[in-house]
Amino acid sequence: MRSLETLSGGEWVATGEWIEVQNPADVRTPLARIPALAAKDVTRAYDHAERGFAVWKRTSPFERARVFAEAARLIRDRVEEIAADVTAENGKTGAEARGETLKAADFLDYYAGLARQGYGTLLHDARPNTRVHTQREPIGVILVISPWNDPLITPARKLAPLLATGNAAVFKPATETPLSGLHFARALHDAGLPAGVLNVVTGRTAEIEEALLDDPRIAAITFTGSNEVGNRIRRRLADRNVRFQGELGGKNASVVLKDADLPFAAKTVVAASFGQAGQRCTATSRVVVERPVYDEFTRLLVAEVEALKVGPGSDPATTLCPLSSPKQRDSVLAHLAGAVEQGATVLTGGSADTEGDHAHGCFVRPTVLADVTAETAIWREEVFGPVLAVRAVDDFTQAVDAVNDSEFGLAAAVFTRDLASAYRFADEAECGQIAVNATTPGWDVHLPFGGFHDSGTGYKEQGDEVLRFSTRVKTVAIHFGV
Incomplete structure (x- = not known):
């Protein structure tokens, strides 16, 4: 040592x-x-x-x-x-x-x-x-x-x-x-x-x-x-x-509109959500999806998440690293248990990974949750872990309302092929960092960085x-x- x-x-x-x-x-x-x-x-x-x-x-x-x-x-x-x-x-x-x-x-x-x-x-x-x-x-x-x-x-x-x-x-x-x-x-x-x-x-x-x-x-x-x-x-x-x-803090949302490139959106959201095991203030932790494409997008999203490989960061094959401490791991698991108690459905993940050598580390399987509402705690509280909650909405206005219905205002993204929707989202989303067809994290050194509200x-x-x-x-x- x-x-x-x-x-x-x-x-x-x-x-x-x-x-x-x-x-x-x-x-x-x-x-x-x-x-x-x-x-x-x-x-x-x-x-x-x-x-x-x-x-x-x-x-x-x-x-x-x-x-x-x-x-x-x-x-x-x-x-x-x-x-x-x-x-x-x-x-x-x-x-x-x-x-x-x-x-x-x-x-x-x-x-x-x-x-x-x-x-x-x-x-x-x-x-x-x-x-x-x-x-x-x-x-x-x-x-x-x-x-x-x-x-x-x-x-x-x-x-x-x-x-x-x-x-x-x-x-x-x-x-x-x-x-x-x-x-x-x-x-x-x-x-x-x-x-x-x-x-x-x-x-x-x-x-x-x-x-x-x-x-x-x-x-x-x-x-x-x-x-x-x-x-x-x-x-x-x-x-x-x-x-x-x-x-x-942040409770960042990505919006997937019905005209989005769904496979691209799924890959990008996973990168935004599960990089550093979700331990980024700018990580996407909420996904708001227009209802006509909700089922298809969720299927693609789960497939991308299940392709992640949990392991130590020192292993070149690892794509999802451990959480940073036993305390952080236990906090994330407590959030997950609370979400299930409140009616959320686990689409994938939802537990610690303790198989083999992982038993001695702080590993949590990447998790996607459905059947959450605006009142579900995990939709509103910062988890800071590999957890993503997904909700369906009827239209663009409801999507923006869902993004803004938060005490935080750090980062948000929208996936769309429509330029008007992109500009409307940039104007109406109450966040300091806005991405269009891109991840919520990751800003170059010369770009101003910081959030609104309690962020x-x-x-x-x-x-x-x-x-x-x-x-x-x-x-x-x-x-x-x-």
């Missing part, structure tokens, strides 16, 4: 107290152990970040871009090593893990380029001999809290833009999947990131929560995770001038839209003559 150190103040450190990291494909033997930092260690990380920010905000954006470009190169050079750890700690297939690793490098490259771009706007002024401009500045020390389901790409999505714009960070990876985030930190460190600009806090959240969230030097917090935790953080910040960016806050991620979160705007008026 490997013993890993964490990054604080430009040094790799350990404390003597450890947390074990499991492999969800086989939980019998721990994969690695990471330092369990104490509250005093967290405060020290903020000390380092404060000093790092003072240096980094004055560092040339061209030097920031150089560090990012080198870190991206290092990640690509180390892709097999990093992807192996993503698979080992999270369970993802090799293809998913390599894709996530390369996308993390893409984030660094994109924001390396953005760091070189203009950072303000020249404005007209009514006064004679006066020029006005705005300039964007970093806001300070930002706390980054990332989840276990995308343990590398989420830190990259969050850290790249805030560091590129001159901020410093204290980064708390998920305790279940810290190895991926440590790889990202190591690439930046090895590329020459100054000491203290990025500090990684590993530890048990319950033991360090106060030190982590209440430090007066925090300028902003960016969080991806559950609504329960996100709302608790937001309430904790209510009387403080601290920005909060939350990428929260997120006003600050988007990705693209240049994220700069609204990580920078502040200063307006400067210069009078240059009488």
